[in-house]
Amino acid sequence: MSLRRNMARQRNIGIVALIFASVIFILPFVYIFLMAVKTKQEAALFLFSWPQQWQFWQNLVDVVKTRNYMLLLAYFNSTVITVGAVAMLVIFGAMVGYVLQRRPSGWNRVIYGCILIGLMVPPAVVPTIWVLQGLGLFKSIYGMILIQVAYGLAFSVLLYRSFISTIPRDLDEAAIIDGATPWQVFFRVILPLLKPVTVTLIVVQSIAIFNDFTNPLYYLPGKENVTVQLTLFNFQSQFQSQFNLLFMNILLVTIPPLLVFIFFNRQIVAGMTAGAVKG
Amino acid sequence: MKRRSPYPYWFVLPAAVVFVTLFLLPTVASFWFSLTRWDLFDAEFIGWDNYRQFFREPFLVQGLVNTLIYAFVTSGAKTVLGLLLAVLLTGGIWMQGFLRSVVFFPVLVSTIGVGITFAALMHPTKGVINLGLGLVGLHGPAWLSDPALALYSVALIDIWKGVGLATLIYIAGLAAISSEYYEASRIDGATRWQQFWRVTVPLVRPATVTVVTLSLISGLRSFDVIWATTRGGPGFSSDVLASVIYKQYQAGFYGLATAGNVILFLLITIIILPLTWWFNKREIDL
Amino acid sequence: MVQSTASVILRDIRKSFGAMEVIKGIDLVVEAGEFCVFVGPSGCGKSTLLRLISGLEETTSGVIEIGGRDVTDAEPSARGIAMVFQSYALYPHLTVRDNIGFGLSLAKLPKDTIRAKVAAAAEALQLTPLLDRKPKALSGGQRQRVAIGRAIVRDPQVFLFDEPLSNLDAALRAQMRIELSDLHRKLGATMIYVTHDQVEAMTMADKIVVLNGGRIEQVGSPMELYNAPVSPFVAGFIGSPKMNLYDGKAAGEACATYGIRPEHLRLTADSPRWTGTVRHVERLGADTIVYLDVPGLGEMVVRADGEQFPRVGSSCGVAPLPGREFRFGPAA
Numbered sequence: 001m002s003l004r005r006n007m008a009r010q011r012n013i014g015i016v017a018l019i020f021a022s023v024i025f026i027l028p029f030v031y032i033f034l035m036a037v038k039t040k041q042e043a044a045l046f047l048f049s050w051p052q053q054w055q056f057w058q059n060l061v062d063v064v065k066t067r068n069y070m071l072l073l074a075y076f077n078s079t080v081i082t083v084g085a086v087a088m089l090v091i092f093g094a095m096v097g098y099v100l101q102r103r104p105s106g107w108n109r110v111i112y113g114c115i116l117i118g119l120m121v122p123p124a125v126v127p128t129i130w131v132l133q134g135l136g137l138f139k140s141i142y143g144m145i146l147i148q149v150a151y152g153l154a155f156s157v158l159l160y161r162s163f164i165s166t167i168p169r170d171l172d173e174a175a176i177i178d179g180a181t182p183w184q185v186f187f188r189v190i191l192p193l194l195k196p197v198t199v200t201l202i203v204v205q206s207i208a209i210f211n212d213f214t215n216p217l218y219y220l221p222g223k224e225n226v227t228v229q230l231t232l233f234n235f236q237s238q239f240q241s242q243f244n245l246l247f248m249n250i251l252l253v254t255i256p257p258l259l260v261f262i263f264f265n266r267q268i269v270a271g272m273t274a275g276a277v278k279g
Numbered sequence: 280m281k282r283r284s285p286y287p288y289w290f291v292l293p294a295a296v297v298f299v300t301l302f303l304l305p306t307v308a309s310f311w312f313s314l315t316r317w318d319l320f321d322a323e324f325i326g327w328d329n330y331r332q333f334f335r336e337p338f339l340v341q342g343l344v345n346t347l348i349y350a351f352v353t354s355g356a357k358t359v360l361g362l363l364l365a366v367l368l369t370g371g372i373w374m375q376g377f378l379r380s381v382v383f384f385p386v387l388v389s390t391i392g393v394g395i396t397f398a399a400l401m402h403p404t405k406g407v408i409n410l411g412l413g414l415v416g417l418h419g420p421a422w423l424s425d426p427a428l429a430l431y432s433v434a435l436i437d438i439w440k441g442v443g444l445a446t447l448i449y450i451a452g453l454a455a456i457s458s459e460y461y462e463a464s465r466i467d468g469a470t471r472w473q474q475f476w477r478v479t480v481p482l483v484r485p486a487t488v489t490v491v492t493l494s495l496i497s498g499l500r501s502f503d504v505i506w507a508t509t510r511g512g513p514g515f516s517s518d519v520l521a522s523v524i525y526k527q528y529q530a531g532f533y534g535l536a537t538a539g540n541v542i543l544f545l546l547i548t549i550i551i552l553p554l555t556w557w558f559n560k561r562e563i564d565l
Numbered sequence: 566m567v568q569s570t571a572s573v574i575l576r577d578i579r580k581s582f583g584a585m586e587v588i589k590g591i592d593l594v595v596e597a598g599e600f601c602v603f604v605g606p607s608g609c610g611k612s613t614l615l616r617l618i619s620g621l622e623e624t625t626s627g628v629i630e631i632g633g634r635d636v637t638d639a640e641p642s643a644r645g646i647a648m649v650f651q652s653y654a655l656y657p658h659l660t661v662r663d664n665i666g667f668g669l670s671l672a673k674l675p676k677d678t679i680r681a682k683v684a685a686a687a688e689a690l691q692l693t694p695l696l697d698r699k700p701k702a703l704s705g706g707q708r709q710r711v712a713i714g715r716a717i718v719r720d721p722q723v724f725l726f727d728e729p730l731s732n733l734d735a736a737l738r739a740q741m742r743i744e745l746s747d748l749h750r751k752l753g754a755t756m757i758y759v760t761h762d763q764v765e766a767m768t769m770a771d772k773i774v775v776l777n778g779g780r781i782e783q784v785g786s787p788m789e790l791y792n793a794p795v796s797p798f799v800a801g802f803i804g805s806p807k808m809n810l811y812d813g814k815a816a817g818e819a820c821a822t823y824g825i826r827p828e829h830l831r832l833t834a835d836s837p838r839w840t841g842t843v844r845h846v847e848r849l850g851a852d853t854i855v856y857l858d859v860p861g862l863g864e865m866v867v868r869a870d871g872e873q874f875p876r877v878g879s880s881c882g883v884a885p886l887p888g889r890e891f892r893f894g895p896a897a
Binding site: 274 | 285288289290291293294295297298300301302303304305306308311312317319367368370372373374375377380381382383384385386387388389390391392393395396397399400402405406407410439444448450451454464468496498499502503506507521524525528533537538540541543544548549550551
């Protein structure tokens with residue numbers, strides 16, 4: 001009887017929590033959607049109301065067409081940056097994590113020091129621009145990719161290092177006796193076994209890089225190089241009087257992470273809490 | 280004579296090249312450039328002038344103070360709310376999985392998008408928040424345009440967006456606590472409240488360390504939310520170090536911007552390192 | 566399928582990890598085709614010695630020859646060896662077929678050759694129906710056979726086994742002991758086998774090497790070690806239940822250590838050498854193991870025949886079989 005009462009209580013708490021969470025965490029997203037499908041005049045009222053006239057397609061087309069299809073270019077650029085940077089983060093990060101875990105030496109302290117710095121220290125932006133200019137990489141997509149790699153490496157190495165420690169060393173040694181070179185041991189034995197953590201890393205880093213605003217703002221100015229977040233920011237002034245289009249843009253920016261979240265919920269949770277419990 | 284290791288150091292090389300050139304080198308260089316008047320091409324050594332100016336200009340000092348307020352308010356709120364939400368969301372309540380997702384999802388959304396949305400929601404006269412408060416007879420403030428309130432309003436948006444991560448980390452931390460502790464304390468006659476303070480809070484400490492450290496670092500470095508909502512305004516009332524750095528950079532004061540960067544670097548170091556050390560020391564006592 | 570075979574010669578092998586010397590000068594000849602077992606307690610250096618032979622660890626000094634060739638500085642893959650690991654070390658992402666053929670594909674052998682060799686090895690080890698499975702879907706014994714298969718296809722001159730049976734349950738272990746002995750007979754290859762289990766050493770070895778503290782304590786055939794142990798250490802390690810070992814003076818002998826095996830003691834009422842109190846009796850059916858408390862000596866274990874059941878608490882006389890006593894070292 002006490003158990004049953006407990007269940008009822010859990011259910012009541014759940015309902016209250018649900019209502020509360022809906023108001024606080026869901027309503028803003030509903031608001032984005034409602035604003036995005038309204039007409040220009042109705043959106044300007046900022047009200048949380050059902051649209052009197054649905055204008056989904058029209059708004060979508062309008063926002064895509066703005067400034068000569070700038071948004072499409074932005075999606076293309078952001079995709080190139082994200083894919084390029086994440087690919088390098090996977091390979092480079094796994095290679096470092098592998099050597100770091102497998103080969104204890106004095107260098108490891110140096111590497112751990114770099115990881116700590118990489119996780120903690122804010123990038124020195126203007127000197128970075130100076131370096132990028134020296135290399136001819138300022139305002140270039142390639143430079144942006146390498147920046148994202150440099151900033152994401154610490155997390156990537158840490159994630160791989162802890163996962164590699166669960167792969168028995170016997171496997172490397174069996175491969176060595178089978179005649180594998182270090183390169184082959186890594187790419188044919190270790191890397192395939194890292195698949196679960198690689199999926200996690202890809203998902204988490206993709207979202208981070210796709211959503212990044214600050215770094216493109218500094219390192220990737222210029223019309224040809226716009227990214228999705230920069231475009232959204234710039235459209236703020238463009239759409240001063242067209243909030244429906246501004247919110248349609250927000251909606252478009254929100255959908256990719258939503259899809260990723262629905263399909264890779266588990267991997268995201270794993271990546272975000274990696275190392276959190278052991279400290 | 281000596282055979283090559285199966286774990287060659289050149290595996291580290293590609294990562295090291297990228298990290299050293301694009302992260303370490305600029306960081307080290309920043310110490311020098313912060314002592315110069317600099318236009319990216321010529322740097323003229325001017326000693327501590329940039330730092331002197333930084334601590335003389337009231338709006339720059341305010342940026343420093345704001346950074347601290349912002350970081351501690353957001354970090355504290357995320358830690359407390361995150362733990363409470365995590366406890367609520369591990370109790371086996373109805374729709375638990377869905378609720379976890381709902382709380383966490385804002386973490387993954389574009390900060391700029393969130394900023395613009397909340398700027399609309401927080402509009403003093405037309406915003407949904409104040410209209411809602413009006414319905415229950417309250418007069419809502421000018422969230423983002425009142426100089427006394429702007430910084431805290433932005434912090435509120437940051438908390439809304441970031442509390443999901445703290446919750447997630449706490450959920451993982453709570454899952455690592457063996458249920459036997461709760462059973463044992465129940466047999467010892469502990470109430471729910473006692474269990475929370477005597478079992479949950481001490482045993483979830485590793486997660487607390489992570490949440491506090493992560494949220495403090497990100498709070499001290501925060502830029503996106505502020506830039507998307509107030510751009511440091513009204514006036515300089517919600518400026519933080521990161522936005523000050525960007526403004527100085529835009530204005531062409533590269534040496535001064537870099538000095539701001541060094542100050543932010545030192546600020547993070549002197550807050551986080553002792554904190555980590557203190558956390559680790561307490562760990563041993565346990 | 567008969568394999569080529571080679572002798573393994575170790576000359577004054579030493580190995581240090583930092584300041585810790587774990588192998589302290591080992592000279593050993595393993596003849597071609599021999600089944601040689603390294604045995605000793607954990608930490609005696611037996612696994613390290615095997616890893617030095619395999620090339621996974623580098624020697625600090627000394628020379629290793631396999632088949633008359635100095636391989637001290639050769640890569641593991643260039644030594645003509647194959648190794649079976651304690652954990653089997655099967656690649657979890659590859660099928661049984663690809664696990665067995667992995668080394669051959671690294672060597673860029675033609676696909677047909679690989680297929681044929683894998684098929685032959687699988688046939689010999691009754692793995693054919695399992696070729697397309699992943700290691701996860703195999704039982705312990707099957708995994709063990711895949712690991713052996715992976716070794717066989719490389720046509721090694723020397724097989725190295727690192728405690729390969731320790732992850733199996735007792736029944737399977739007995740069966741695999743027989744299978745390994747069969748395999749050795751069939752292949753005729755040199756096999757070096759590391760274990761801490763003296764039963765495995767006694768049942769499978771042509772030659773047993775007893776290691777202690779990084780040195781060889783004794784080398785010999787199983788029966789040599791049983792009948793003529795050179796030290797109390799070897800005496801205590803070979804044979805089950807363990808030999809009873811006593812301080813020479815306490816046993817009334819003019820030696821440092823006096824030893825007598827439980828099976829070389831008999832319970833007797835007339836003119837016993839020692840008399841003790843029965844503390845515990847284990848009935849094994851064919852035998853009865855009797856634990857006695859002997860005043861002045863301590864515990865004494867006697868292996869009596871299965872019909873004898875002395876009562877716990879009763880007093881019992883014991884006498885050694887003549888010629889079966891061991892006396893080690895001069896009296897202190």
